[in-house]
Amino acid sequence: MELRIMTNKLILIGFIIYNCLYSEHVKIPLIVFCLLIYICVNLSIAITKKRKIKKDFTIISMLLSIYSYFEVEPLFILLLPLNLYEWGEDMPRFRWVIFVISMIPIILINGQLAAIYGLTTAFSFLLFSITKLDATRIEKLENQVDQTRKSNYSLAKTINENKEYMRQSQYTFQLEERNRLSQEIHDKIGHSMTGTLIQLEAAKRLLEKDREKAAELLQNAIHISKEGIEKIRWTLKNIKPSPEQMGINRLKLLIDECSARNHIQISFLYQGDLDVITHIQWKIIFENITEALTNTMKYAKATHVSINIHVLNTLIKVEVKDNGKGHGKIKKGMGIIGMEERAASVHGKVIVDGSNGFSVTTLLPKYE
Template sequence: MELRIMSGKLILMGFIIYSYIQSEAVNLSWLVFCLLVYFCVNLAIAIFKKGMAKKVLIILSIMISAVSFLEVHSLFILLLPLNLYECAENMPRSKWAMLVVSVIPVFFIGGHIAAVYGLTAAFHFLLFLMAEHDAARIEKLENHIDQTRKDMQTLSKTLHENEEYIRQSEYTFKLEERSRLSQEIHDKIGHSMTGALIQLEAAKRLLHTDKEKASELLQNAINISKDGIEKIRLTLKNIKPPPEQMGIHRLKLLLDECAARHQIPISFVHYGDLDAISHIQWKIIFENITESLTNTMKYAKATHVSIEIHVLNTLIKTEVKDNGKGQEKIKKGMGIIGMEERAASVNGQVIVDGSNGFSVNTLLPKHE
C-alpha cells in the first residue's frame, strides 16, 4: 500500500517539476527545497507504519503542501489529497469524509488548476481505495498462512503423539503377550514337569527295594512327560499364526502402502483355500508381487493395477496386471530373471505378457 501511495506522490512531484519548467518561473531554489522537504517527510511516513509519529508527519506534509501552494507554486495543492487520505487510513468511516474535505479546495482555486486538482483528488481516492483493499487482502492471506502454519504444527504434534502412542501400545502388547505366554507355560507345563520330576525321584528311591512300584512310578513319569510335551505342542501351535494369515496380511499391508505412496488404485482378490500355500510359497509370491509393482510404478505409466491369487487343484496362480503402455518385445532384466529363479526353486514358472498392458503370472505347484 505504501509503495502505491509513494508512487503517486512521485508522479505528482514530477508533474510539478515539468509544469514549473514550462512556466519559466524564477524561484527554482525554493521549489527544489520544498520538494526535497516534502519527499523526506513522506519517505518518513512510509517508514513509520503506525503510531503518533506517522500522524504528526502526515500533518507536517499537509502544512508543507499548503505553504508551498501559497508561496512557491500553485500546483503544490495537488499533493494535498493523498496526505488527507492517509489520515483516514485504518478508519473506514473517515474515508468519505476526507474525500469531501479534499474536494473543498476546488471552490477556492481558479482556472484550469481546479479541474486538474479535482481529477487528481478523485484519481488518488480510487488509488487509495485499491491500495487499502489490497492491503486488507494481503493481511487476510498472511493471517490465513499463519493459521495454516499453526494447524500444520498442531497436526504434526498430534501425529507425533499418535506415533508415540502406537509404539507404546505395541510395546505394551508385547509385554502382555510375553506375560500371558509365561503364565500359560507355568500353569500348563510347569505342573506337569514338576509332577514327573517327583515321580522320578520316588522311583529312584524304590529302585532297589520295590522294583514293581518303581516301575509303576517311572511309567507315571513317562505319561506325565508325554502329556507335558503335548501341552507344549498345543501351546506353540496356538501362538504361531497360520501361514495364510501371515502371508495375506503382509501382502495387504504392502499393497496399501504402495497405493498410498504412488497415488494409484490397486485391487486385490483371492480364490480358493489359502491354507494350501506354504511359507516358502508365500515368500515367493510376496517377492514376485513386490518386483512386479516396482516395475509397474517405474515404467508402465499405469492408472490401475489388479492382483489375483487363485488356489487351483494342482497349482497356485498369482497374476499382477496393469493397464499401462505394455511392451510387445520383452527384454528380461534382472527383475524378471529373479522372479523366474525364485519360482523355479520350487518347480514353478513365471509367464510375462506385454501385449495388453503388462501382466506377470507366477505358477507354483500345489503340495498335497
C-alpha cells in the first residue's frame, strides 16, 4: 500500500518539476528545498510503524504543501489530497467526508489549476480506496492463512496424540492379553499338569507294593492328561482368529488405506460362507486385489472402485471393477500374469475385461 501511494506522490512531484522547468517566474532553489523536505517527511511516513508518529508526519506534510502553495509554487497544492487521505486511513466511515474536505480548496484555486487539482484529487481518492481495499483483502487472506496454519498444527498435534494413544492402547492390550493367557494357562493347564505329576509320583511309589493301586493312579494320570490336552486345544482355538476374520479385516485395512491415500471411493461387498475360504486362497485373493487396485490407481483415472467377494456353490468369485477409461485391447503385463499364476496354483483362473471401465475377476475352486 505504501509503495503505491509513494509512487503516486513521485508522479505528482515529477509533474511539478516538469512545469517549474518550463515556467519563467519560479524560485528554483526554494522549490528544490521544499521538495526535498516533502520527500524526507513522506519517507518517514512510509517507514515508521507507530500510528501517532505517522499522523504527526502527515500533518507536517500537509502544512508544508499549503505553505508551498502560498509562498513557493501553487502546484504544491496537488500534494495535499494524498496526505489528507493518509491522515484519515484509519477512519473508513468518514472516507467520503474526507474526500469532500479535500475538494474544498478547489473553490479557492483559480484558472486551469482548479481543474488539475479536481482531477488529481479524484484520481488520488480512487487510487487510495482501491489500495486500501487490496490491503484489507490481503490482511484478511493472511489471517485466514494463519488460522489455517494453526488449524493444521492443531490437527497434526491431535493426530500425533491419537497415534501415541493408539500405540499405548495396543501395548496395553498386548499386556492384558499376555496376562489373560498366562492366567488361563495357569488355571486350566497348570492344574492339570500338576495333578498328572502327583498321580505319576504316587504310582511310582506304589508300583512294587500295590500294582492295582499304581495302575489306578496311572489311569487317573492318563485321564487328567487327556483333559489337559483338550483344554490346551480349546484355549488355542479361542486365541487363534478364524481365516475369515483375518482375511476380511486385512482387506478392510488395505481398502481404507488405499482410499485415503489416493482420494478415491472404494466399496467392498462380500456374500456367502467365507469360512470355506482357506488360508492360501485368502493370500491369493489379497494379493490379486492389491495388484488390481495398484493398476487402477496408476492407469484407470477412475473415481470409484467396487470390490465384491462372492462364495458360490462350486467356486469363489472375487471381482475388482472401476469406472475408469478402460482398454479395448488388453496387453497382459507382469501384474496380470502374476495374478493368473497365483490363481492357477490352486486350479483357479483370472478374467480381465476392459470394455466398460476395467475389471479383474479371480475364480477359485471351492473346497468342501
